[in-house]
Amino acid sequence: MEKSKKLARKIIAKIPNFLEKIIGIILLVGVIYGGFNLIMEAMDFSSAESAESYLEDILNAAFNVVLVIEFVRMLVKHSMSTIIEVLIFAIARGLVAGHEEPLFILIRVSAIAVLFFIRKYLFKDFDFEEEE
Numbered sequence: 001m002e003k004s005k006k007l008a009r010k011i012i013a014k015i016p017n018f019l020e021k022i023i024g025i026i027l028l029v030g031v032i033y034g035g036f037n038l039i040m041e042a043m044d045f046s047s048a049e050s051a052e053s054y055l056e057d058i059l060n061a062a063f064n065v066v067l068v069i070e071f072v073r074m075l076v077k078h079s080m081s082t083i084i085e086v087l088i089f090a091i092a093r094g095l096v097a098g099h100e101e102p103l104f105i106l107i108r109v110s111a112i113a114v115l116f117f118i119r120k121y122l123f124k125d126f127d128f129e130e131e132e
Contacts, residue, residue: 059097087115
């Protein structure tokens with residue numbers, strides 16, 4: 001009876017990791033599709049009304065692809081470093097691709113600075129290792 005409980009616990013503990021890998025694979029398929037659309041969008045000069053909107057659309061699409069790639073890495077690696085990197089990319093995406101008021105830009109820049117500070121000074125060596 002004790003062996004079956006241990007086996008059941010072991011299987012149950014592995015199910016979330018397996019599901020994370022499945023979600024990662026689904027997201028990678030989306031990244032490939034998004035990357036293909038990014039290339040097609042970059043080649044289509046006729047759909048943009050102006051050069052500014054053309055560049056903005058390409059930046060948004062590129063940041064979305066990069067953000068999903070970082071998110072997949074976070075699902076697979078399970079380290080504090082990857083979590084901070086995903087947050088930095090998410091905040092930077094809004095900074096580069098968004099048109100916000102100066103106060104919100106200052107808040108985003110401050111948040112990125114805090115994340116860099118955390119990564120530089122508050123992480124220990126074990127934070128960079130992959131958790132099993």
